[in-house]
Amino acid sequence: MLYGRRSGHRLRPARRRLLEELLPRLAIRPEEGRMLDPVGLFGDRRPLWLEIGFGDGAHLAAQAAAHPDIGIIGVEPFVNGVAALLARITREGLDNVRIYTDDARLLLAALPDASIARLFVLFPDPWPKRRHHKRRIVNRETVAAFARVLEPGGELRLATDDPGYARWMLEALLAEPRLDWLAERAADWRQRPADQPPTRYEGKALAAGRRPVHLRFRRL
Numbered sequence: 001m002l003y004g005r006r007s008g009h010r011l012r013p014a015r016r017r018l019l020e021e022l023l024p025r026l027a028i029r030p031e032e033g034r035m036l037d038p039v040g041l042f043g044d045r046r047p048l049w050l051e052i053g054f055g056d057g058a059h060l061a062a063q064a065a066a067h068p069d070i071g072i073i074g075v076e077p078f079v080n081g082v083a084a085l086l087a088r089i090t091r092e093g094l095d096n097v098r099i100y101t102d103d104a105r106l107l108l109a110a111l112p113d114a115s116i117a118r119l120f121v122l123f124p125d126p127w128p129k130r131r132h133h134k135r136r137i138v139n140r141e142t143v144a145a146f147a148r149v150l151e152p153g154g155e156l157r158l159a160t161d162d163p164g165y166a167r168w169m170l171e172a173l174l175a176e177p178r179l180d181w182l183a184e185r186a187a188d189w190r191q192r193p194a195d196q197p198p199t200r201y202e203g204k205a206l207a208a209g210r211r212p213v214h215l216r217f218r219r220l
């Protein structure tokens with residue numbers, strides 16, 4: 001389900017056309033109660049990466065361009081973000097992206113065990129108020145799902161500029177025995193991985209003087 005249809009109505013006609021014509025060709029729609037067949041996504045057994053909450057798609061498109069042999073699934077329920085990614089896909093001629101336009105938890109439930117080689121959750125909505133913590137996309141249940149869908153040796157990358165959410169994430173991640181934190185020194189969580197392009201929210205955080213935290217975990 002795509003959210004933000006009201007703002008979607010204000011989309012430029014070219015972007016609206018992308019939603020009507022290109023999205024149906026790239027959209028993933030798992031059948032209810034059935035697991036997704038990863039081979040069916042691109043027609044081969046290429047490694048799959050997953051980005052949850054891709055926002056304007058800048059990071060996802062840059063990764064797809066830099067890794068043409070990887071298939072990248074992007075999850076984003078907001079229509080303006082989906083339209084922005086579709087525009088990048090067209091502009092850059094990317095053919096290794098698929099899109100899921102609903103809640104990431106529904107897609108996670110439909111992904112087979114050990115089907116994802118790398119998973120990104122970059123600057124998820126922090127929901128800082130205590131009564132909203134239950135809305136956070138990173139929690140013990142989703143961390144267990146991340147561990148289940150990641151293949152052995154696969155990597156989970158998260159980032160946030162909210163110190164409370166960083167602590168919350170770490171608590172959930174360190175409690176998951178199938179995941180191993182790759183940090184050895186402070187620089188490992190203070191610096192974005194060198195092969196990871198910045199996201200829009202990361203730019204905003206840095207401009208506002210906030211220091212993002214980058215977390216990398218390996219699936220054991």
Ligand SMILES: C[S@@+](CC[C@H](N)C(=O)[O-])C[C@H]1O[C@@H](n2cnc3c(N)ncnc32)[C@H](O)[C@@H]1O
Binds near residue numbers: 081103123200201
């Ligand atoms: C703060 S923005 C960050 C966007 C992007 N990752 C960045 O760093 O610029 C969080 C994004 O997560 C998306 N999002 C929120 N809830 C989600 C969910 N349940 N499943 C997937 N994406 C979700 C939002 O629509 C939004 O685009």
